[in-house]
Amino acid sequence: MRGKDIIFRLALRSIRLHFLRSTLAVLGIVIGVVAIATMGMMGANMTLSVTEQLSEMGNVLVVTESREGGGGGMPGPGGPGGRLDDDDFIPEDQFKDIERIASKYGTVYALYSESDTIEVGDEERRATIYGLDQEVIPEIMGLASGAYPKSTSSVIIGPSLAGRLDLTLGSKIEIGDPDEGATTTVRVVGIIEERGMSMDLNTDSAIIGSEKLFTGIYGGEGEYRQVNIILDDIDDAGIVSTEIEEQLNKKEEQVSVQDSSRMLENITETLGTMTTFVMAIAGISLLVAAVSIFNVMMMSVTERIREIGILRSIGTQKGEVRKMFIYESAILGGLGAVIGAVASLTIGWVVVLAMVGSTDYFFAPASLMYVPFGMAIGFITCVLSGVYPAWSASNLDPIEALRAE
Helix, strand or coil: CHHHHHHHHHHHHHHHHCHHHHHHHHHHHHHHHHHHHHHHHHHHHHHHHHHHHHHCCCCEEEEEECCCCCCCCCCCCCCCCCCCCCCCCEEHHHHHHHHHHHHHHEEEEEEEEEEEEEEECCEEEEEEEEEECCCCHHHHCCEEEECCCCCCCEEEECHHHHHHHCCCCCCEEEECCCCCCCCEEEEEEEEECCCCCCCCCCCCCEEEEEHHHHHHHHCCCCEECEEEEEECCHHHHHHHHHHHHHHHCCCCCCEEEEEHHHHHHHHHHHHHHHHHHHHHHHHHHHHHHHHHHHHHHHHHHHHCHHHHHHHHHCCCCHHHHHHHHHHHHHHHHHHHHHHHHHHHHHHHHHHHHHHHCCCCCCCCHHHHCHHHHHHHHHHHHHHHHCHHHHHHHHCCCHHHHHHCC
């Protein structure tokens, strides 16, 4: 026991004597631990946030026109500035068929959507414009203030859009790019309650008006972007999906039915891959730290050849010499891991808040697990970097070591 104490104290003494060099080595481990833990926590928070939001919409089915080679993808309100392609819509007769099949299972409604330029005062933005049946709007979304649209010149807007453009009840919005053609002016009569991410309608940054308003601006009456089904019982999702696909896709695949579980699986898989990739990039910093630790330990061996010779000549075993250098790398790794863990919680909080927009899941086990994970990777990397120098030191010839200057 006494011998072990001496070996450990010799390792500490070497770190103190080369304080600056040791500090730089520890800093490398700290950076590596922080990078891995922070990226892991960011990915976990993104996944948890999206999972909860989509889980809340688990009773929604979305029917879209089936695209060859791309069917089954995430439905959305259209690409930036993109109008519907000639065949990229669900026609009125298909909507009636879907309504006939699914109406007994819940609420069925069709929607128009377009991404377009809007102007408020001197400020221009792009926003999603939705056109829905006026009778359906109160059934599927609540209002934070105001009233539902009753005319073709009134709209309701999402809270994020209202905040960004400082819009209130009575504000006027000009829809369309004046450089490309005629514009339409509408008046805000209501602000929607915040809904967050959703697979049926992303309303937080959108403008919602009547079908007549939409087709009056863009045309395409009876050519819907998608059909949404809000199920009374989530257990009916499989039955409804099967019935729609069997009846509408008899001759060829015309429609694609999406449910939140399938979408959630795809998104979770994508986010998981992204998190792993980003963590792998962050791990490069640990590789740099490993090289730094290796150099520190090899320099330590070179500078202490005579000391090693003396220790060996008084009966110190090879194993004890190896332990001395392993202890040294373990102390550096332990310090780096602990400091890195503390720093990860602070830096991780800031990064998650900036990238995800919320820290609601920061202290969830699935998020915090990346802190000990980063610590373990940092510590193990440091210890492994000291293995060869330790082996090299223990195999020095005692007589040759004593002759060293």
